[in-house]
Amino acid sequence: MGLLEVKCPYSAVKGPHALSPAEASKTIKSFPLQDINGTLQLSKNHHYYYQVQGQLHITCYQWADFVVWTPAEIATTKCTLKKKLHCRDLLICHEEADVIIIHQIAKAAESGIQRLNVVCEDTDVIVVLLHYYTDLQLTCRLTKEGLSSE
Known part of the structure; x- marks a missing residue:
């Protein structure tokens, strides 16, 4: 069993056109997902990564599905527990x-x-x-x- 974290970022809606998570990852600097070799992953530089890691450590689960919903599309990526986290990582x-x-x-x-x-x-x-x-x-x-x- 794992966790589920769902985000619906307003930044992916640009006027009448909604961006897909893949498009948003390429055009919005602060977007939580990044494209790594054609696969969307939760950026380790984004505070959501540390939110999920904190939740995994507190609940003792080994993984979480991180879901990003935009009006254009849904993207899901799996985040696994990072065994060693430094306190500074968990602001x-x-x-x-x-x-x-x-x-x-x-x-x-x-x-x-x-x-x-x-x-x-x-x-x-x-x-x-x-x-x-x-x-x-x-x-x-x-x-x-x-x-x-x-």
Whole structure:
């Protein structure tokens, strides 16, 4: 079993014409996929690569399918776990932070804690956490608070 990461980059839509992932990889410098010998691969210089690697390390999966959807086409590439990552490689961006928060909350809930209070503005964290809550058959009380504006 592996992970699935799907991206729908706005940068691939140029006016009325949508680029395919292959076209976007050749014309958009910041595009996450790159063409290597005729095969699209997730660029190791893109922060999505490190997002996927962080998710693989946290979940202990060996691979992930990285899917890029544009209105013109869908491209899929397989990313495998890189055993050794340097801390500098895993600079935290929004997506990685969500994964780490969810993983830590799920671990705490599995440990037998009676109540968890999640303080965050990001509803993505709660939605995914609720999935794990049911999937892992957790029984602790789960509450969410927003951040105060003070």
